[in-house]
Amino acid sequence: MLSFLPPLLDGIERKIRAKIQSRFGPPTPLQTWYDLLKLSVKELKIPLSCESAAFLTMLSLIVALFSLYAVVYATLTLTTNIDFMVLAMFLVLVAASHSLSLAASATTSNPFALVGSYRNVLLTILNELGLIVGSFSSLILGLKLATHYSISTLVAYLLSLAILVVATYVSSGRLPFDIHEAEPELASGTLIEFSGKILAFYIYSHLLTRYVLSLLVAIALVAPLITFFSSFLLVFSVSLVFSTFSYLAYGVVATLLGRTRVDIGVKTLFTYYLLVLIVLVIFTWIGI
């Protein structure tokens, strides 16, 4: 069921985006699924010098699927004590999925794909750090908040959540951080060499990663409330609702923004993370 959800959410996001833009949009929320199905029944065309890219795309898809199962496992086993091994495994899988996607585009001979992937490398390196810090700290502090409420923990939790939200948003490759694709600038950068089945796998893998990141935010939101839920199934259900909400909220935010430039994007992101960390240090220093 969870594997089915990301393209469906993308279809809903497209409908919402169309509404904001005064368009009708796709005829049904299932449109992304139809698009994927249509692409996947087309003939297999692997461009010359692109064989490794196709292989890496498949690997990326498998890793994205594993990361989805890892995050589901993390949700189902969520208690007041966090299993660091599961969280670490999950982050490794997410990072691996990103790296494989990057490697897939970097191994083509197309200059647009190369420019796109090099742009993304800069952004990814910076953002993965934010993702690790944000996810660990928000989960630890969220669970701590569930059992020992204090103002200082709440402030620290909210700041960690702010890092996590931005990190997952950037990782999801939405505007203004879709600079590696940048259709009007690079003729769809990383995607330019892919078509048919390979493109379908690439897009599906990308949507899975997006959804996994939304689930991560959902777990971080559920963590402080964990004591209110009587069963794992309830935790999981609430996480699903929160993840759907965050996925669509990210989509709406993206509709209101333009595309950043790689230098501005990296600078903005670095400044943001630095500011949040400085605030955290100051709060710790003054004893809040």
Add this chain to the structure above:
Amino acid sequence: MSNVISELIEELSRGPRSRAVLSRVFSVCGDSILDLSRRGTTIKMVIKPGCLRAALENIYKEHDLYFRTMAASDERFKEGLTKLYYVFGIDSEGTNIVFEVPVVNGIKVDTISDLFRASDWYELEAHDLLGVEFNGRPLRRLVLPEDWPEELYPLRKDVSVDDVKKVYQPQVVSRISELGVEEVVRIPVGPYHPALHEPEYFELYVRGEKVVDAKYVGFMVHRGIEKLAESMKYDQVPFLAERICGICGFVHSTSYVQAVEDALEIEVPERAHFIRSIVLEVERLHSHLLWLGVALHLLGYDTGFMHAWRIREKVMVLAELLTGSRKTYGIDLVGGVKKDIDKDKIPKVKETLSLLKKEFKELVEVAISVPQVKARLTGTGILPRGEARAYSLVGPTVRGSGLARDVRKDYTYAAYHYVSFKVPVYTEGDNLARTLVRVDEVFESISIIEQLIDMLPSGPIRAEKWEPQPMRLGIGAVEAPRGEVVHVVLTDLYGPYRWRVRAPTYQNLQAVPIMLRGVDLADAPLTIASIDPCFSCTDRAIIINLRSGSINTLPIEVISRRVSKDG
């Protein structure tokens, strides 16, 4: 200078600037000036080729004198020589100064491309199409393809369209066969594709993400429109002219008819002037809204793009209401227009304009304040004022660099002298400045249409009668959304003897490499788009052999096959 000449200059000049220019030219050339005359706003000087450069060296630093266009014309069968018509403008007076240079076959004309940089392409084109030779500069192909036969000059009168078809066939098919790649599918994508869905080819030399230099290769498809018009009647040409551009076609047909009306001194009824002005402003509205949408799309802000085009749709409906067509209106004729504006349409026009103003204001307020849009427009693609002047640039491109050049004010035509409007000018010279010029112009255009509609006079819409006369020179200039369009017409008994079209992109493109230097690669498409360029038809790629230095132009698919063969 003799008293007779001084009196002549005094009589013919239209103000202190033109007086100064004429005096300086006379002081240098004297006997080399064969004739001097004035009709309306145009002062024409017939000058020997040997003195052209000396005359222009003396005046090229003159304040607000700029190079507007140059038309070369084969008049060997009329007067036994080829003529060059250099058109200069003095903005502050609204005066055209035309240097008519008769060139006997085999005589070379001194280049002026170092004095007026904008004249570079005009000289190359005259060489390409008419075989005019220029001294002091390298000559190369500009418009015609590299495999065009030597000594075949298509704009010469002894070369017919049929001759061209017989003699020249594009060689690309045989080149593909030579390379053994017959089974090719032509993909209209260039090696660098900055998302403007038109044929353009820029070589960008980048260091990291920074553009260090840029080169433009253009004229992919020369359509031969000027040649085609020579076999048409006067009133057939406006329909051809309107097809020069898919966006500002009416600008071209109006420029053409104005040039013929200027040459033949045809009195156009006031109402026709008003109708032309209204439709020209409607065209500016939909063009600027289209451009704004594309610019926002290039910046990734697709919501702005969608809303800009949604608002534009109202303008298209307005155009249909006024002319019967959304585009390519076909209402221009020499001496007036074909279609009137009925009284019962006026309330609907006003209502649409009012709604348009409100919605456009809302869109701009939001779109320009989107952080990424603002950050990427500000300080990118800078064109200094000095460069803008040196290249004789036009339209929002030059107005974004601090020069208030606008044909509607400077060389007023149609019904523009009846209305009050501002010429928006920004001094920063960046992409934001050019955007804001267009934004302000939308509001000005709405106001102009409102004023014209209120003042629309009654009366006929077309001159009843006019007589063609041969070999009269006329200039028609219209402020298109992209900048001034200049048409030069030499008349004949049935149709134009020579028709020279100068679109604003011809002038503005030469400055794009300057704007691109130092910008980030990501901002290059927007910077190219910031002049609102207008290209025509298909992309080509070039291979540069670094060892031999040779350059071959090949279709992109041949290159891709080669790459795959070479592994």
